[in-house]
């Protein structure tokens with residue numbers, strides 16, 4: 001790949017970007033797997049189209065402004081990576097491209113304000129909780145607010161759960177089988193703190209000691225996704241200094257986006273003094289479902305009544321981390337659970353970080369599409385492994401008039417143990 005943008009500006013990720021561009025053979029197998037192509041039917045809104053657009057910009061043959069609308073509509077869901085027979089690592093092109101071009105583009109004032117609000121509140125639980133409380137007060141005025149801000153308010157739950165600070169260690173009372181560290185997360189801690197508590201209970205039940213290192217923060221995945229590489233590195237570096245990968249068997253994430261973001265730390269720190277530490281850290285990161293599946297769990301007692309469960313594959317578990325079977329095996333281990341497949345299961349629900357705020361119309365269409373598929377399963381319950389998907393699908397099932405309880409995989413397992 002020639003570089004109209006000087007290669008030193010592309011930085012150490014230049015090789016990965018060039019590799020992704022060069023390995024695309026334009027076959028088009030990824031098109032039906034792409035949610036924006038399915039919805040808009042435009043070649044330039046497909047993975048193949050976006051790769052060509054980004055190549056054109058990097059080689060100086062296309063103005064950045066001509067490519068941006070299409071690249072901005074990309075969810076970063078990586079459905080195309082799963083579908084691609086040539087192994088194109090699209091994510092290794094998209095994230096650095098966004099980071100690089102963020103510095104070169106100018107955004108309208110409203111967009112800048114919205115991004116600033118999202119970037120400066122969502123990764124920080126204290127600030128996010130305060131902003132969410134203010135947002136709830138502003139709800140009666142929401143019809144007078146611009147669409148992205150209305151979308152932000154729409155994501156807040158009716159009732160904000162009380163803050164539930166976590167201890168720094170949960171020891172095991174019986175035989176200890178493993179010791180792990182938990183990433184407590186950021187927005188999830190505010191919206192659904194019970195996911196962390198369910199994680200701790202299930203780990204303890206299965207003989208796993210858990211350290212929750214104090215002072216930890218957001219993993220940086222959201223900033224990475226938004227092209228804010230500087231902020232992503234600052235947040236990630238803090239966790240690199242706080243977690244000790246040598247002290248634990250695994251670093252556990254219970255949010256698909258965070259797990260996937262932490263697996264990308266080596267790419268984020270490529271060529272820097274933190275690269276080796278980032279590799280050691282990433283090698284220990286496991287989604288809670290993968291860890292428990294490998295460990296082997298105590299079989300829960302039979303449910304009092306049979307339960308038909310629709311399991312939704314979060315993109316950042318299925319496409320980004322290749323995790324599909326482990327959560328299903330855990331759910332199937334609960335006597336009384338039957339899994340109901342969701343049609344078009346590989347298609348993103350439209351949550352995708354801050355996509356609801358940045359592309360509200362498309363996010364809405366994809367949310368509706370997913371809610372229709374979930375409703376068609378006639379399941380009693382929807383289960384998934386990511387807070388963003390939980391919020392998005394729950395909202396759209398409600399709008400469809402077919403509300404359904406929505407739980408994290410670990411919550412259903414916890415409930416099965418404690419029923």
Ligand code: SF4
Pocket residue numbers: 023024025026027028029030031047048080083084085086087088
């Ligand atoms: S990304 Fe993969 S599937 Fe899509 S056009 Fe390129 S080679 Fe084909």
Ligand code: SF4
Pocket residue numbers: 033034035036037046047050073074075076077078079080081090
């Ligand atoms: S990441 Fe998702 S939305 Fe973006 S091009 Fe790939 S499949 Fe399409």
